[in-house]
Amino acid sequence: MxxxxxxxxxxxxxxxxxxxxxxxxxxxxxxxxxxxxxxxxxxxxxxxxxxxxxxxxxxxxxxxxxxxxxPEPERSRATIQLASTLRNLDRPEEAVELLRDLLADRPHDPLAADARAFAALALFDLGLGAEALREALAALVPHLARYGRAVSAYAAELDDE
CATH class of the missing domain: 1.25.40 (Serine Threonine Protein Phosphatase 5, Tetratricopeptide repeat)
Structure with missing residues (x-):
């Protein structure tokens, strides 16, 4: 450094x-x-x-x-921070799009769970509670000791109806 x-x-x-x-x-x-x-x-x-x-x-x-x-890793960090900024500027749709692009391009990024957490917040702001919860659970699943498959299955069944 x-x-x-x-x-x-x-x-x-x-x-x-x-x-x-x-x-x-x-x-x-x-x-x-x-x-x-x-x-x-x-x-x-x-x-x-x-x-x-x-x-x-x-x-x-x-x-x-x-x-x-x-460059990376600062690029992923700045992308997540920009998404948070967009959310704070009442533009959650843009935040979700930016984070989904990051996750699509770099699904195994060390900050992928962080990106999913911010995406969940933006999805919640959009009134998409079930989708927000699915996103948050997707960030959590890799860290679960035993029930990741069950949580993934239950998350997939969530809807906003």
Missing amino acids: DDWQQRVDAIWDDAAERGEEATLAAILALAAERPSGDPLALSESAGAYDYAGREAEAEPLYRAALDAGL
């Missing part, structure tokens, strides 16, 4: 004590050290705006980071 990322991580480690706006300012200062359009700097900036509750400012930065070729 390079020095820049270590300094970014140190800011996030102290974010609760630092506060939202001070964390945002610190991350933006570090991002300014990177070349214009740097995908890591864009992603960290987006996350800082999100942390400060400024989702409308975070969204275009997440998109720019992804468009600029943000």
